[in-house]
Amino acid sequence: MGEVTELELTRLINQLKLEDEVNVATVKEVDNSAGGEANWTDRDGWVQVKDQTIVVRDPDEGGKPPLIRAEGPVRLIVNGQHVQAEVAVSSKDSIRWEIEEKSLFGITVSKNKLHAHFHLHAKERCAWRLTETARGNKLTIAAEENKEIVLATVHLSDVVGHIELKAIRAVLDIAAIQRELEHPTYKPVLIAAGKEAVPGKDAELEIYFSEQVESQFFEVSGTVDFRNHLQIPTVGSGELIARKLPPVDGIPGYDVYGNVIVPAAPKDIMIVAKPSVEWTADGKIKALKSGRPRITGGKIKTFDISTSYVVYGDVDIETGNIVFAGDVIVYGNVTDHMIIESLGNVYVYGNVYQATITATGSVYVRGNVLGSKLYCGYFGVMFNRLYNASKILSEQIAKLQAASLMLQQTLEAKNSKVRYGQIVILLMENKFKDIPATVVELLSIIASIRHIKQKEYGKLQEMCALLLQPAQLLEVATASFVQSIVTLLQETHQEVARMQEEKSEIKLNQCHRSELKSNGDILVENDGVVSSDLFAAGDIVFVRDTAVCRGSSLEAGGSITAKTIGGQTGVGSLLKAKKHISVQKMLSGRICIGKYCRDIFEPVENMIYHVQDVK
Numbered sequence: 001m002g003e004v005t006e007l008e009l010t011r012l013i014n015q016l017k018l019e020d021e022v023n024v025a026t027v028k029e030v031d032n033s034a035g036g037e038a039n040w041t042d043r044d045g046w047v048q049v050k051d052q053t054i055v056v057r058d059p060d061e062g063g064k065p066p067l068i069r070a071e072g073p074v075r076l077i078v079n080g081q082h083v084q085a086e087v088a089v090s091s092k093d094s095i096r097w098e099i100e101e102k103s104l105f106g107i108t109v110s111k112n113k114l115h116a117h118f119h120l121h122a123k124e125r126c127a128w129r130l131t132e133t134a135r136g137n138k139l140t141i142a143a144e145e146n147k148e149i150v151l152a153t154v155h156l157s158d159v160v161g162h163i164e165l166k167a168i169r170a171v172l173d174i175a176a177i178q179r180e181l182e183h184p185t186y187k188p189v190l191i192a193a194g195k196e197a198v199p200g201k202d203a204e205l206e207i208y209f210s211e212q213v214e215s216q217f218f219e220v221s222g223t224v225d226f227r228n229h230l231q232i233p234t235v236g237s238g239e240l241i242a243r244k245l246p247p248v249d250g251i252p253g254y255d256v257y258g259n260v261i262v263p264a265a266p267k268d269i270m271i272v273a274k275p276s277v278e279w280t281a282d283g284k285i286k287a288l289k290s291g292r293p294r295i296t297g298g299k300i301k302t303f304d305i306s307t308s309y310v311v312y313g314d315v316d317i318e319t320g321n322i323v324f325a326g327d328v329i330v331y332g333n334v335t336d337h338m339i340i341e342s343l344g345n346v347y348v349y350g351n352v353y354q355a356t357i358t359a360t361g362s363v364y365v366r367g368n369v370l371g372s373k374l375y376c377g378y379f380g381v382m383f384n385r386l387y388n389a390s391k392i393l394s395e396q397i398a399k400l401q402a403a404s405l406m407l408q409q410t411l412e413a414k415n416s417k418v419r420y421g422q423i424v425i426l427l428m429e430n431k432f433k434d435i436p437a438t439v440v441e442l443l444s445i446i447a448s449i450r451h452i453k454q455k456e457y458g459k460l461q462e463m464c465a466l467l468l469q470p471a472q473l474l475e476v477a478t479a480s481f482v483q484s485i486v487t488l489l490q491e492t493h494q495e496v497a498r499m500q501e502e503k504s505e506i507k508l509n510q511c512h513r514s515e516l517k518s519n520g521d522i523l524v525e526n527d528g529v530v531s532s533d534l535f536a537a538g539d540i541v542f543v544r545d546t547a548v549c550r551g552s553s554l555e556a557g558g559s560i561t562a563k564t565i566g567g568q569t570g571v572g573s574l575l576k577a578k579k580h581i582s583v584q585k586m587l588s589g590r591i592c593i594g595k596y597c598r599d600i601f602e603p604v605e606n607m608i609y610h611v612q613d614v615k
Contacts, residue, residue: 040064040136040137041063042060042063043059043060043061043062043063044059044060044063044064044066044137045057045058045059045063045064045065045066045090045137046066046135046136046137047066047067047068047089047135047136047137047139048133048134048135048136048139049130049131049132049133049139049141050132050133052129052130054068054095054097054130054141056089056090056091056093056095057091057135058090058091064137065088065089065090066088066089066136066137066138066139067086067087067088067089067137067138067139068086068087068089068095068138068139068140068141069083069085069086069087069139069140069141070083070084070097070140070141070142071140071141071142072100073099073100073101073128073143074097074098074099074100074130074141074142074143075097075098075099075100076095076096076097076141077095077096077097077098078093078094078095079093079094080094086138097130097141097143099128099143101125102121102122103121104120104121104122104123104124104125104152104154105118105119105120105121105154105158105159105162106118106119106121107119107159107162107163107166107168107191108188109166109168109256109257112255113194113255113256113257113259114193114194114195114196114253114255114256115190115192115193115194115256116163116166116168116170116190116191116192116193116256117188117189117190117191118159118176118177118180118188118189118191119186119187119188119189120154120180120181120184120185120186120189121186122154123153123154123181123184124150124151124152124153124154125150125151125152125153126145126146126147126148126149126150126151127145127146127149127150127151128143128144128145128146129143129144129146130142130143131143131144154181155181156174156177156178156181159177159181160172160174160177163191163192167257168192168256168257169256169257169258170192170193170194170254170255170256170257170258171192172191172192173190173191173192176189176190176191177189177191192256193256194253194254194255194256194261195253195254195261196253196261197250197251197252197253197261197262197263198250198251198253198263199250199263199264199266200247200248200249200250200263200264200265200266201247201248201266202247202266202267202268202269203244203245203246203247203266203267203268203269204244204245204269205242205243205244205245205269205295205301206242206243206244206245207241207242207295208240208241208242208243209233209235209241209242209293210233233292233293234290234291234292234293235287235290235291235292235293235305236287236290237287237288237289237290238286238287238288239286239287240284240285240286241277241285241286241287241293241303242284242285242293242295242303243283243284243285244269244271244279244283244285245283246268246283247266247267247268248266249263249265249266250263250264250266251263269301270299270300270301271285271300271301271302271303272297272300272301272302272303273285273302273303274302274303274304274305275288276288276289276291276304276305277293277303277304277305279303285303287305288305289305290305291305291306291307291308291326292305292306292308292327292344292345293305293306294306294344294361294501295501295502296360296498296499296500296501296502297498297500297502298500298502300498302498306326306327306344306345306361307326307327308326308327308328308329309322309324309326309327309328309329310329310331311328311329311330311331311332312331312332313331313332314330314332314333314334314335314350315330315332315333315334315335315338315340315355316335316338317335317338319338320448321338321339321340321341321448322338322339322340322341322342323339323340323341323385323386323445323448323449324341324342324343324344324449325343325344325449325499326342326343326344327342327344327345327346327347327361328340328342328344328345328346328347328359329347329349330346330347330348330349330350331349331350332349332350333348333350333351333352333353333367334348334350334351334352334353334355334357334372335353335355336353336354336355337354337355338355338356339355339356339357339358339385340355340356340357340358340359341357341358341359341384341385341386342357342358342359342360342361342380343360343384343496343499344359344360344361344499344501345359345361345362345363345364345501346359346361346362346363346364347364348363348364348365348366348367349366349367350366350367351365351367351368351369351370352365352367352368352369352370352372352374353370353371353372354370354371354372355372355373356372356373356374356375356383357372357373357374357375358375358376358379358380358383358384358385359375359376359377359380359504360376360377360380360381360384360496360499360500360501360504361376361377361380361501361504362376362377362501362503362504362505362506362507362520363375363376363380363505363506363507363508363518364506364507364508365507365508365509366508366509367508367509368508368509368510368511368512369508369510369511369512369514369516370511370512370513370514371512371513371514372511372514372515373514373515373516374506374508374514374515374516374517375516375517375518376504376505376506376517376518376519376520377500377501377504377505377518377519377520377537378500378504378519378537379517379518379519380500380504380519381496381497381499381500383517384496385441385445386442386445386446386449386492386493386496387493387496387497388493389438389441389442389445390442390489390490390492390493390496391489391493392438393435393438393439393442393464393489394486394489394490394493396432396434396435396438397435397482397485397486397489398486399432400424400427400428400431400432400435400482401479401482401483401486403427403431403432404420404423404424404427404479404482405479407423407427408420408423419474420477420478420479421473421474421475421476421477421478422474424473424477424482425470425473425474425477428467435467436467436468439464439465439467439468440468442464443461443464443465446460446461447461457492459488460485460488460489460492463481463484463485463488464485467485500519503520504518504519504520505518505520505521505522505523505538506518506521506522506523506536507522507523507525508523508524508525509524509525509526509527510524510526510527510528510529510530510547511524511529511530511532512529512530512531512532513530513531513532514529514532514533515532515533515534516532516533516534516535516536517535517536518535518536518537518538519537519538520536520537520538521536521538521539521540521541521558522534522536522538522539522540522541522556523541523543524540524541524542524543524547525543525544526543526544526547527544527546527547527548528542528544528547528548528549528550528563528564529548529549529550529552529554530548530549530550530551530552531550531551531552531571532552532553533552533553534552534553534554534555535555535556536555536556536557536558537556537557537558538556538557538558539556539558539559539560539561540554540556540559540560540561540562540577541560541561542561542562542563544563545563545584546563546564547562547563547564548563548564548565549562549563549564549565549566549573549575550565550566550571550573551571551572551573552573552574553573553574553576554573554574554575554576555574555576555577556576556577556578556579557577557578558577558578558579559577559578559579559580559581559582560575560576560577560580560581560582561582562575562581562582562583562584562586563583563584563585564583564584564585564586564587565583565585565586565587565588565589566586566587566588566589572588572589572590573589573590574589574590574592575589575590575591575592576592576593576597577592577593578593578594579593579610580593580608580609580610581593581608581609582607582608582609583604583606583607583609584605584606585603585604585605585606586600586603586604586605586607587600587603588600588601588603591609591614592614593609593610593611593613593614594611596611596614596615597614598613598614
């Protein structure tokens with residue numbers, strides 16, 4: 001590319017001056033004897049473009065004024081105002097024109113600032129001249145390029161200078177710009193690129209044990225095999241149960257402006273190791289005793305080895321209710337009105353009759369469930385008596401604490417002094433009469449916990465018992481004493497909540513007149529359900545082809561896979577799911593997917609319902 005000579009530069013300057021003169025329209029008063037066209041009369045005014053001048057003749061009396069408009073890229077300025085529509089003009093008006101010039105090229109940067117493109121629109125900019133016209137009452141002002149007069153040419157230095165003004169710091173592809181200038185494609189050309197940040201890798205957990213009970217639990221028939229509980233996932237002391245893979249930081253990148261792009265911080269996994277497990281420096285998690293390994297908690301994963309409480313017969317009046325901080329295994333039946341509360345899994349080899357079972361883990365029943373309530377996972381926490389009693393009592397005593405402070409401050413303002421214990425006793429007798437009953441219930445639950453560890457609940461038991469002994473409470477009650485009770489109660493119900501296992505489920509053969517709530521799936525292994533309410537945050541699955549569902553309500557946060565719906569009872573069933581519902585045969589009932597429902601009055605077979613099918 002050669003340098004511009006002085007002669008060429010002078011010629012360019014002269015051309016620019018010439019263009020400035022050309023672009024200024026002169027309005028002249030012309031002789032009234034000028035000829036006209038057939039579509040307007042002699043009395044009408046007219047306008048004409050001649051010799052790069054817009055000529056206007058005013059109308060005679062009674063004639064119409066001339067009208068003009070512009071055709072792009074011409075812009076008309078009449079009396080200093082840009083006019084876009086058709087406008088009437090006279091010889092006294094100041095009329096100018098100009099060209100709406102587009103830039104010869106552009107530099108664009110992507111939204112993520114990782115790519116810059118050069119887009120050549122035209123290599124040269126030429127002068128413009130008005131298109132000559134005949135006289136007319138209405139006239140459109142147009143212009144055309146004068147290729148003989150080149151006003152500007154795009155050079156490499158122009159492009160590079162423009163890029164520098166945009167503060168682009170990435171390495172430029174000068175060759176790509178030069179190729180586009182020499183052989184234009186008039187398409188965007190990549191000329192600079194940043195570097196994307198490499199995302200990090202979140203921490204992961206490798207689990208080396210099955211988190212679900214083996215299916216053989218439901219396949220054993222005949223007499224009870226007392227060794228069958230070994231199908232429950234177990235580990236031995238010193239066995240590796242899991243490993244934490246630490247998060248890996250990402251690699252920073254940069255954009256075309258030279259700014260550093262910092263990748264998002266990888267997510268870590270918080271781990272708590274109970275005394276029954278060891279968490280080594282290299283992320284290995286090992287069992288320190290034999291039992292069922294389990295993971296509880298949400299954002300914070302707690303590893304523990306669950307011990308088992310085994311009942312070799314029925315759970316009945318003789319055994320009493322079972323409350324255990326671990327797994328409960330029952331080799332017989334759970335009889336009328338009995339309660340099993342487990343901070344782990346519950347395995348029942350027999351039937352469940354009019355009983356309540358709550359588990360922060362899963363519930364497995366190899367027999368039938370009649371007139372009973374089974375809650376697992378989140379629901380096992382919510383319906384756990386220890387959780388509820390400690391939560392309710394902590395809220396009650398927190399209110400008592402606030403009322404005690406207010407009463408104490410009121411008395412001090414009156415220069416009256418009363419013992420704190422007396423304030424607490426009076427408030428419990430007059431305003432918080434429910435506290436003693438809740439204390440009695442909590443103490444009863446704690447007393448029924450099997451193999452209770454004194455250090456875990458002994459202090460809470462001792463302090464709550466004082467709330468039922470006014471004489472001793474009068475002596476020991478202080479603000480810090482009451483706060484200690486509140487703290488212990490909060491820790492208790494929070495500890496139960498943390499015992500919720502991630503992958504919980506309910507498995508059973510069949511149920512009648514029962515309520516089942518699962519934070520995971522519900523699997524019906526055998527005959528089906530009759531007159532029952534089932535809720536699963538995951539899926540509800542009927543395994544056997546002969547399974548039926550009659551007069552029941554089923555709701556799943558995932559999908560429902562059923563076999564035969566409806567029967568001789570005459571009571572319809574409701575099936576509600578968020579994803580889809582699959583049925584082999586449905587005699588009658590109602591299908592709901594999300595908020596849309598459809599009533600089934602005539603038998604259907606082998607149907608899979610999605611939301612579009614029930615809208």
